[in-house]
Amino acid sequence: xxxxxxxxxxxxxxxxxxxxxxxxxxxxxxxxxxxxxxxxxxxxxxxxxxxxxxxxxxxxxxxxxxxxxxxxxxxxxxxxxxxxxxxxxxxxxxxxxxxxxxxxxxxxxxxxxxxxxxxxxxxxxxxxxxxxxxxxxxxxxxxxxxxxxxxxxxxxxxxxxxxxxxxxxxxxxxxxxxxxxxxxxxxxxxxxxxxxxxxxxxxxxxxxxxxxxxxxxxxxxxxxxxxxxxxxxxxxxxxxxxxxxxxxxxxxxxxxxxxxxxxxxxxxxxxxxxxxxxxxxxxxxxxxxxxxxxxxxxxxxxxxxxxxxxxxxxxxxxxxxxxxxxxxxxxxxxxxxxxxxxxxxxxxx
Numbered sequence: 076x077x078x079x080x081x082x083x084x085x086x087x088x089x090x091x092x093x094x095x096x097x098x099x100x101x102x103x104x105x106x107x108x109x110x111x112x113x114x115x116x117x118x119x120x121x122x123x124x125x126x127x128x129x130x131x132x133x134x135x136x137x138x139x140x141x142x143x144x145x146x147x148x149x150x151x152x153x154x155x156x157x158x159x160x161x162x163x164x165x166x167x168x169x170x171x172x173x174x175x176x177x178x179x180x181x182x183x184x185x186x187x188x189x190x191x192x193x194x195x196x197x198x199x200x201x202x203x204x205x206x207x208x209x210x211x212x213x214x215x216x217x218x219x220x221x222x223x224x225x226x227x228x229x230x231x232x233x234x235x236x237x238x239x240x241x242x243x244x245x246x247x248x249x250x251x252x253x254x255x256x257x258x259x260x261x262x263x264x265x266x267x268x269x270x271x272x273x274x275x276x277x278x279x280x281x282x283x284x285x286x287x288x289x290x291x292x293x294x295x296x297x298x299x300x301x302x303x304x305x306x307x308x309x310x311x312x313x314x315x316x317x318x319x320x321x322x323x324x325x326x327x328x329x330x331x332x333x334x335x336x337x338x339x340x341x342x343x344x345x346x347x348x349x350x351x352x353x354x355x356x357x358x359x360x361x362x363x364x365x366x367x368x369x370x371x372x373x374x375x376x377x378x379x380x381x382x383x384x385x386x387x388x389x390x391x392x393x394x395x396x397x398x399x400x401x402x403x404x405x406x407x408x409x410x411x412x413x414x415x416x417x418x419x420x421x422x423x424x
Contacts, residue, residue: 159226162204162223162226162227168194171198171240172200172237174240175189175201176204176241177246177247178246178270182330188409188412200235206339207335219345220349228257240263240266246270248270252358255357256357263360269367271385298339299336314328319403361395363395365398367400370405
């Protein structure tokens with residue numbers, strides 16, 4: 076029977092047994108590999124067709140009950156859970172719980188490469204927030220981030236058996252810090268990837284919450300009222316200043332265009348008008364901050380200048396380490412992945 080191909084339902088236990096015990100498989104141009112490698116390769120595809128080649132005579136009878144052409148409309152290689160309307164969560168790996176929160180508009184898939192490595196030692200809980208990427212928006216009234224925070228805290232208290240580590244990029248880092256400040260002893264450590272406790276003060280040092288509100292409101296209205304074509308152009312230009320790789324710029328752009336613009340505008344308003352510096356001393360757990368500066372070097376920004384802003388904003392933190400990437404733009408885990416993972420693992424261990 077060698078040379079025949081079948082599309083099969085991966086949920087069927089007999090398929091999994093065959094893969095583990097009887098069959099070798101090929102996927103496209105990948106070399107023949109065991110199921111685990113294909114599992115990792117296809118882990119984040121939302122629609123999956125797995126094609127198996129029979130390499131062993133005598134397995135045909137085992138396939139009779141499973142020759143079903145099946146589109147699998149969810150991630151079959153992880154424990155996908157629709158826990159709350161506030162976010163979608165995907166659980167991958169085994170070990171200590173690590174919650175990964177993406178930035179503005181982004182899917183949890185922004186962590187794919189990081190999770191590929193971290194899942195060997197950590198149970199990765201990868202969030203995609205409501206209204207971001209392809210997630211449906213939810214009713215947050217006038218406070219998006221506080222409601223998201225409440226639901227993340229509830230998830231930790233009801234779904235996890237030990238203190239997790241939080242790792243957030245941009246908005247996700249801001250949210251991680253706020254959770255640590257408002258919930259003493261809830262988390263073990265937090266990792267903040269290129270995010271300030273008060274965004275507006277990073278741009279204008281004299282800013283406070285009241286003075287930042289008009290600018291934040293202006294930004295919110297601009298995001299809401301920009302025509303679709305112009306919005307796409309603006310987003311692509313913005314993302315090109317945040318990401319080095321062209322393909323990843325397109326990926327992030329697709330998430331941005333899929334996202335609910337009202338939700339994104341509200342979240343941006345809240346980041347710009349909320350100052351977490353004043354509660355910094357309440358964040359008692361160890362904090363790792365990873366900052367970037369390279370995107371501004373053509374405009375006179377230096378590594379030392381940016382590091383000083385981070386040090387000033389986090390100066391009241393009890394236990395905080397600040398590291399600056401050398402070449403990465405805002406998406407550090409994409410632009411400088413080796414450096415990023417080395418420092419994440421060193422901090423976690």
